[in-house]
Amino acid sequence: MADDSASIESQGLFVGDLRQLPGVGSLTGMFKRRADAPVALAPEGLEGDRQADRTHHGGPERALNHYPAEHYDHWRQEYPDLADQFEPGLLGENLSTRGLTEADVHPGDVFALGTARIAITQPRYPCFKIARRTGIRNFAQVVAQAGRSGWLYRVVEPGEVAPDDVPARIEAAGHGFTLARLWKVRNDPAPDLDEMAALAELPPLAESWRQAYRSRREYLLQRGAD
Known part of the structure; x- marks a missing residue:
């Protein structure tokens, strides 16, 4: 199929260790730093990236978290008093891009990302931690209701991902159900x-x-x- 990556722009690659979640005290992997060099991607995710609650986050079916930067534009409009915080990486994603949203992708789509191969497994279902992270009450429910949650991948072939790499679709699922x-x-x-x-x-x-x-x-x- 045609390579649609030419219309996609990288907005960053992010990894993070565990930190305490303000107001809760429990550990979280939501606080990511922007990678400035290539990072190895294995079946469990990016090297140096961790998740505290392994029941609901991480693992082979949720190895990589993608959030469209277009959604941050939307949230800045919805919450103008908090607009300064809505920048890629805020919601704990590993990958942020422009040019690809839930309307464009399907479960089962396979992408090349750097030298790795990844496949979409599911939309991300937001948890309460994004409300704590943003200071917006019930933000998880707001994000879910809007369907602006991003999505998760499994790793088909491990490889290495550079900060400016963008996903290039190499196989489209044929069922027609977008996220x-x-x-x-x-x-x-x-x-x-x-x-x-x-x-x-x-x-x-x-x-x-x-x-x-x-x-x-x-x-x-x-x-x-x-």
């Missing part, structure tokens, strides 16, 4: 049940997301039968 569509279905108060059934069995999508569609569909069917 934006996944969020729309998940947030819809009256979703299409056939669409939910398809998403519940979508092979490239992470099991946690498939289970969420499966469970909600069963609930809606049961409610309709009552």
Whole structure:
């Protein structure tokens, strides 16, 4: 397929060690620093990058976190009094770009990134820590409702990533469900049940997301039968 990376611009590559989350005291890997040299990417993620809560963050299916810089433009408009903080890296992502959003990508899409190969597994589901990080109450819910959460990759082939490398799609999933569509279905108060059934069995999508569609569909069917 055609290389669409020419329209994508790098906004930074980020890694971080564990630090205490203000106001909570628990450790977090959200505080990233901008990499200024190539970084090795292995199945568990970038060298030097850590996650505190390994149940909900990190691991082979969530090895790399991508957040579009376009969303920071949106949040600056939504929260003008806090606009100065909305810069790439704020929400704990490893990779930030312009030119690629949830409307453009699908679970199962494979990209070349530097000498590595990565595949999208799921949208990132935001947790409470981004509210603590930004000082915006319920920001996790706001981000999820807007579907502006970024996404996660697994590593297909390890390699090395430079700070200015951008993902180049080398294989597109054929199912047609963009990440934006996944969020729309998940947030819809009256979703299409056939669409939910398809998403519940979508092979490239992470099991946690498939289970969420499966469970909600069963609930809606049961409610309709009552």
